Amino acid sequence: xxxxxxxxxxxxxxxxxxxxxxxxxxxxxxxxxxxxxxxxxxxxxxxxxxxxxxxxxxxxxxxxxxxxxxxxxxxxxxxxxxxxxxxxxxxxxxxxxxxxxxxxxxxxxxxx
Amino acid sequence: xxxxxxxxxxxxxxxxxxxxxxxxxxxxxxxxxxxxxxxxxxxxxxxxxxxxxxxxxxxxxxxxxxxxxxxxxxxxxxxxxxxxxxxxxxxxxxxxxxxxxxxxxxxxxxxxxx
Numbered sequence: 001x002x003x004x005x006x007x008x009x010x011x012x013x014x015x016x017x018x019x020x021x022x023x024x025x026x027x028x029x030x031x032x033x034x035x036x037x038x039x040x041x042x043x044x045x046x047x048x049x050x051x052x053x054x055x056x057x058x059x060x061x062x063x064x065x066x067x068x069x070x071x072x073x074x075x076x077x078x079x080x081x082x083x084x085x086x087x088x089x090x091x092x093x094x095x096x097x098x099x100x101x102x103x104x105x106x107x108x109x110x111x112x
Numbered sequence: 113x114x115x116x117x118x119x120x121x122x123x124x125x126x127x128x129x130x131x132x133x134x135x136x137x138x139x140x141x142x143x144x145x146x147x148x149x150x151x152x153x154x155x156x157x158x159x160x161x162x163x164x165x166x167x168x169x170x171x172x173x174x175x176x177x178x179x180x181x182x183x184x185x186x187x188x189x190x191x192x193x194x195x196x197x198x199x200x201x202x203x204x205x206x207x208x209x210x211x212x213x214x215x216x217x218x219x220x221x222x223x224x225x226x
Contacts, residue, residue, distance in 0.1 A: 038155075041201070041222075042219065042220070043203055043217040043218060043219050043220050044155060044203070044217050045217065046214055046215075046216075049214075087154075087155070099145065099157035099160055099168055099170070100145075100147075100155075100157060100215060101157070102154045102155040102156070103154060104153070104154040105154065
């Protein structure tokens with residue numbers, strides 16, 4: 001089983017739509033959780049961290065369910081500029097310096 | 113805003129040649145990382161580096177790979193004898209003081225092995 005799994009998409013939505021991405025992780029020792037955004041052939045950029053209580057940043061809402069080992073990202077009122085690949089990322093607990101484990105990403109395409 | 117920089121942006125090399133990819137992490141950061149992304153695949157961790165030594169490495173990071181911080185600003189990844197399957201984007205990242213801090217990624221070096 002892959003350590004971080006995501007629906008690869010693509011999700012093709014019209015401007016203004018609400019879209020939700022899901023992610024599951026297999027390692028219960030995972031400590032920290034993030035959503036990164038990656039534009040084509042560019043570096044991953046942190047979109048937001050994900051907290052157990054759920055958190056919101058403008059049009060973006062992230063939720064974490066540790067019992068189900070499930071992470072979600074909701075994008076409201078989607079914009080053309082939201083078109084990108086969204087990467088679910090976890091970091092393990094432990095003595096290491098904390099490398100990031102990436103999902104393969106979910107591709108979003110927002111159309112006019 | 114401080115950022116991680118990487119050079120070159122694109123490196124083309126022949127199989128069996130040595131390449132050195134260069135990174136300048138954010139200046140007050142203490143933790144450094146290399147990741148790679150084969151075209152169409154996920155981003156994969158290679159190695160982390162702290163206090164002038166490797167703190168963790170993945171299975172991918174075999175004897176062909178090495179990292180070095182030759183001076184106070186640069187962080188390099190060397191591949192001794194490149195293989196076709198080393199073709200990928202290589203991303204450098206850095207984080208500030210603890211392993212729980214956000215990792216900031218550089219723009220990447222596209223390595224093409226012919």
